[in-house]
Amino acid sequence: MKSCLVVDDSGVIRKVARRILEELNFSVEEAADGQQALDRCRIKKPDAILLDWNMPVVDGLEFLVALRKEPDGHVPIVVFCSTENDLDHITRAIAAGANEYIMKPFDREIIEAKFREVGLIA
Amino acid sequence: MTPAEFEFLSGFIRARSGISLADDKIYLFQSRLVPVLSRHQFSDIAALVRSLRLSTSGPLADDVVDAMTTNETLFFRDRLPFDHFANRLLPGLLARPGRSGAIRIWSAAASTGQEAYSLAMLCAEARGALGGTRVEILGTDLSPAALARAESGRYTQFEVQRGLPIGMLAKYFTKDGDDWVISPTIRAMVKFRSFNLLDSFSPLGRFDLIFCRNVLIYFDIDVKRMIFAKLAEALPDDGALVLGSAETVIGITDQFTLHPELRGIYIKTRASQSGRR
Ligand SMILES: C[S@@+](CC[C@H](N)C(=O)[O-])C[C@H]1O[C@@H](n2cnc3c(N)ncnc32)[C@H](O)[C@@H]1O
Numbered sequence: 430m431k432s433c434l435v436v437d438d439s440g441v442i443r444k445v446a447r448r449i450l451e452e453l454n455f456s457v458e459e460a461a462d463g464q465q466a467l468d469r470c471r472i473k474k475p476d477a478i479l480l481d482w483n484m485p486v487v488d489g490l491e492f493l494v495a496l497r498k499e500p501d502g503h504v505p506i507v508v509f510c511s512t513e514n515d516l517d518h519i520t521r522a523i524a525a526g527a528n529e530y531i532m533k534p535f536d537r538e539i540i541e542a543k544f545r546e547v548g549l550i551a
Numbered sequence: 552m553t554p555a556e557f558e559f560l561s562g563f564i565r566a567r568s569g570i571s572l573a574d575d576k577i578y579l580f581q582s583r584l585v586p587v588l589s590r591h592q593f594s595d596i597a598a599l600v601r602s603l604r605l606s607t608s609g610p611l612a613d614d615v616v617d618a619m620t621t622n623e624t625l626f627f628r629d630r631l632p633f634d635h636f637a638n639r640l641l642p643g644l645l646a647r648p649g650r651s652g653a654i655r656i657w658s659a660a661a662s663t664g665q666e667a668y669s670l671a672m673l674c675a676e677a678r679g680a681l682g683g684t685r686v687e688i689l690g691t692d693l694s695p696a697a698l699a700r701a702e703s704g705r706y707t708q709f710e711v712q713r714g715l716p717i718g719m720l721a722k723y724f725t726k727d728g729d730d731w732v733i734s735p736t737i738r739a740m741v742k743f744r745s746f747n748l749l750d751s752f753s754p755l756g757r758f759d760l761i762f763c764r765n766v767l768i769y770f771d772i773d774v775k776r777m778i779f780a781k782l783a784e785a786l787p788d789d790g791a792l793v794l795g796s797a798e799t800v801i802g803i804t805d806q807f808t809l810h811p812e813l814r815g816i817y818i819k820t821r822a823s824q825s826g827r828r
Contacts, residue, residue, distance in 0.1 A: 519717060523717065539712045
């Protein structure tokens with residue numbers, strides 16, 4: 430079973446994402462901001478990270494830049510999931526090492542398509 | 552809908568498009584004809600059928616046919632055929648001895664254009680290998696509504712998140728309001744044109760490669776066989792035909808054989824080897 434860390438400051442979104450990901454056979458952990466996510470990743474790197482952009486303390490982009498500098502920080506497949514849906518944000522996310530990008534609102538079909546895209550689902 | 556009305560409508564759709572609708576598809580007529588009823592101000596299907604019986608050509612007839620087409624598609628649908636295209640088919644075409652002129656690719660049931668644009672993006676990615684070789688991609692479809700969307704190159708946020716890798720979105724699209732629009736370079740590689748697969752293919756010319764995906768599934772075996780014969784004529788010996796994941800030539804025609812390695816790809820049988828009818 431693959432693991433996915435859901436990073437979002439909205440409890441509602443984390444819950445929706447968790448349900449979808451569990452249906453797709455992932456074991457799910459949650460973090461409410463980039464700092465919590467980084468702390469989790471220092472203990473154990475998940476296979477996938479579903480990452481919001483705008484969050485208090487450490488935002489999604491800052492987290493991603495920090496993660497990619499960690500030992501084995503390149504391992505997790507990072508899928509941004511954000512309401513920031515313009516080209517500028519997308520380009521910055523890719524440059525920082527994001528593997529895919531979901532523009533909110535999302536549903537099960539989009540998550541499944543994007544996770545398949547990056548090889549997280551066969 | 553009465554059995555007689557269903558008989559008439561399904562016969563009409565089959566004659567005009569090849570699409571075969573068995574009587575378990577009555578609900579399809581009922582749901583899809585709703586917008587046509589209101590556009591042409593009919594109170595019910597019975598009234599529409601009465602009018603269609605008087606004249607089976609014209610705007611009403613066209614709208615009924617259009618309404619009964621299934622235009623579902625997505626970028627890089629099923630992925631694998633597009634990997635085969637980029638890794639094997641396109642390099643194969645470029646390496647062909649005696650090759651000259653542009654490479655012509657046909658998306659024979661293009662719908663809203665995602666298949667044709669997916670191929671165009673892969674050709675843009677292969678610019679190095681192409682050298683100066685021009686690629687012409689022709690997308691055709693029966694549905695004017697679908698073609699108009701293909702022409703516009705404009706897709707919703709939902710559509711660009713189905714099958715299109717984010718790197719490709721960032722590279723080949725710009726955002727306009729809530730929609731995403733394909734870049735002029737990619738747009739310029741593709742032409743769209745209205746075309747019925749039941750008609751003669753000769754006005755379209757010949758092709759080096761044909762994608763005819765997820766349309767033959769709607770046709771009866773006789774129509775499929777007739778279309779395979781025309782597809783074979785439009786291709787050179789050993790030319791490749793790409794079908795949808797639920798489609799095959801097996802048991803229908805001997806004018807194509809399975810590609811020895813690539814799933815979903817069919818190769819035109821050399822004239823000398825096929826029992827020509
Ligand atoms: C499901 S779409 C396939 C789109 C794309 N090739 C794919 O695989 O995703 C089928 C398309 O076939 C078109 N079609 C149906 N009958 C046709 C005919 N007789 N001639 C041309 N196009 C036809 C429909 O209008 C529809 O857009």
